[in-house]
Amino acid sequence: MLQIKNINQYYGGSHILRDVSIEAKRGEVTVVLGRNGVGKTTLLKSLMGLVPIKTGSIEFDGRALQNATPYERARAGIGFVPQGREIFARLSVEENLRMGLATRPGGTAIPQELFELFPVLRQMLHRRGGDLSGGQQQQLAIARALAAGPRLLVLDEPTEGIQPSIIKDIGRVIRMLADRGDMAILLVEQYYDFAQELADAYVVMERGEVIARGAGKDMAANGVRQLVAI
Numbered sequence: 001m002l003q004i005k006n007i008n009q010y011y012g013g014s015h016i017l018r019d020v021s022i023e024a025k026r027g028e029v030t031v032v033l034g035r036n037g038v039g040k041t042t043l044l045k046s047l048m049g050l051v052p053i054k055t056g057s058i059e060f061d062g063r064a065l066q067n068a069t070p071y072e073r074a075r076a077g078i079g080f081v082p083q084g085r086e087i088f089a090r091l092s093v094e095e096n097l098r099m100g101l102a103t104r105p106g107g108t109a110i111p112q113e114l115f116e117l118f119p120v121l122r123q124m125l126h127r128r129g130g131d132l133s134g135g136q137q138q139q140l141a142i143a144r145a146l147a148a149g150p151r152l153l154v155l156d157e158p159t160e161g162i163q164p165s166i167i168k169d170i171g172r173v174i175r176m177l178a179d180r181g182d183m184a185i186l187l188v189e190q191y192y193d194f195a196q197e198l199a200d201a202y203v204v205m206e207r208g209e210v211i212a213r214g215a216g217k218d219m220a221a222n223g224v225r226q227l228v229a230i
Contacts, residue, residue: 011042018048027181031201032203032204043188044082044188049065077149091129092125093129135163212227
């Protein structure tokens with residue numbers, strides 16, 4: 001569903017991404033691992049059109065997107081959960097979810113499935129986003145990205161600063177979404193155990209380059225934990 005081929009990206013004179021190629025298949029969780037500062041977040045920002053790439057291509061469901069605007073990529077069916085969640089703290093949970101419907105016709109109802117995936121959001125519907133705990137905010141950020149029914153869900157370190165019980169809930173939802181078979185999931189993660197549990201395929205980055213890739217079931221045998229250890 002997603003094919004990123006040989007993309008290069010620069011900040012000023014610094015070469016941040018170096019011929020990075022990644023694919024994400026429908027019905028699978030593709031995990032991108034690496035230490036801090038290796039270019040993982042820049043990769044996702046490049047995918048979403050938030051920073052320009054110098055060379056290379058981004059193809060989603062047969063459509064070239066490397067020159068598309070961020071909103072065109074969202075309309076194409078890509079949902080993005082940024083690092084740090086970036087919910088609207090002064091808006092209610094309901095209003096945050098409606099922001100996720102921005103690419104849909106006016107009057108589109110919030111999908112009830114979101115409340116089945118994250119029951120706490122129904123309970124908190126009229127509370128301000130900023131009043132939620134970190135874990136609840138992360139669930140809200142994921143639900144907001146899912147509101148428009150994306151065919152690719154992109155998550156940037158969803159376990160960061162989250163309590164273990166909610167990490168398990170988020171992992172359960174990610175696995176369920178992938179297993180439905182109609183969505184590809186691209187997950188950037190530093191928490192190795194969480195990544196290994198979910199990965200159907202993995203990619204390891206170092207200094208802006210892909211240094212290893214393979215099937216999720218082979219991560220332990222291939223020594224991936226050692227590659228990403230700090």
